[in-house]
């Protein structure tokens with residue numbers, strides 16, 4: 001019994017990210033926002049990132065995290081992840097604000113064309129935008145992280161894919177192709193980082209109730225997706241957070257070069273709520 005309780009305590013402690021610095025791109029809203037809150041609850045210092053002209057959601061998240069805990073445990077940095085200079089400046093701001101190398105990159109920033117065009121109807125502008133943020137942005141963030149994350153333990157690169165890569169549904173060609181590129185890049189990156197103590201993994205959620213998910217979908221379409229779900233509901237941002245918290249932790253060190261599906265819908269090859277393909 002004592003052994004079990006000691007093991008439990010050790011396992012709980014290993015989730016602590018005390019004073020590690022985590023950049024969470026796209027954390028003004030949606031999944032990224034929840035991840036910023038969760039990593040902060042595990043002790044990490046958070047860089048909240050967004051790109052639009054509206055700073056209010058990011059500022060209000062930072063205020064929530066910083067409430068009653070000087071010095072600040074969260075800062076806000078506006079940066080478009082598809083822009084090389086802005087990504088470099090995002091990392092510069094993180095290092096300067098917390099006087100520390102960055103330990104964890106979680107790249108959740110992403111966009112979807114909510115008109116769900118077929119390949120035949122996908123405009124160059126739509127394709128370029130989806131690839132600029134989802135593939136080029138992931139590359140720029142991962143490259144910066146590969147060069148600048150802390151070596152020797154605790155370094156984590158967590159990129160975001162989608163269950164669409166397994167589902168291959170019509171209307172998602174550019175989005176799915178960009179996410180597939182991220183998955184392939186992550187697997188190679190993990191190998192290239194051998195010896196650094198930095199792990200690289202991809203998280204691929206199923207449908208999660210965020211603005212990105214609801215964009216352009218009718219109530220009927222949403223209901224159909226819910227009906228297909230083994231749990232009879234959409235995923236929520238809080239369903240994704242524990243997995244990312246685990247991957248970011250010391251306990252997650254052995255998980256490397258994987259694709260983690262967080263799917264609450266049978267839109268992949270078999271129903272599941274959580275699987276790690278090791």
Ligand SMILES: NC(=O)c1ccc[n+]([C@@H]2O[C@H](COP(=O)([O-])OP(=O)(O)OC[C@H]3O[C@@H](n4cnc5c(N)ncnc54)[C@H](OP(=O)(O)O)[C@@H]3O)[C@@H](O)[C@H]2O)c1
Pocket residue numbers: 025026027028029030031032049050051052053079080081082107108109110111133137160161162163204205206207208209210211212213
């Ligand atoms: N929701 C789902 O069902 C689902 C399923 C599978 C995968 N995903 C993936 O999960 C990730 C998060 O999705 P979500 O549903 O949370 O999306 P969301 O609610 O639309 O939030 C997107 C976030 O990304 C930011 N962003 C967009 N373009 C950016 C850029 N160029 N540079 C920096 N930040 C940018 C947005 O910031 P602003 O506020 O400034 O616009 C916002 O914070 C995405 O990679 C998405 O592809 C989502």
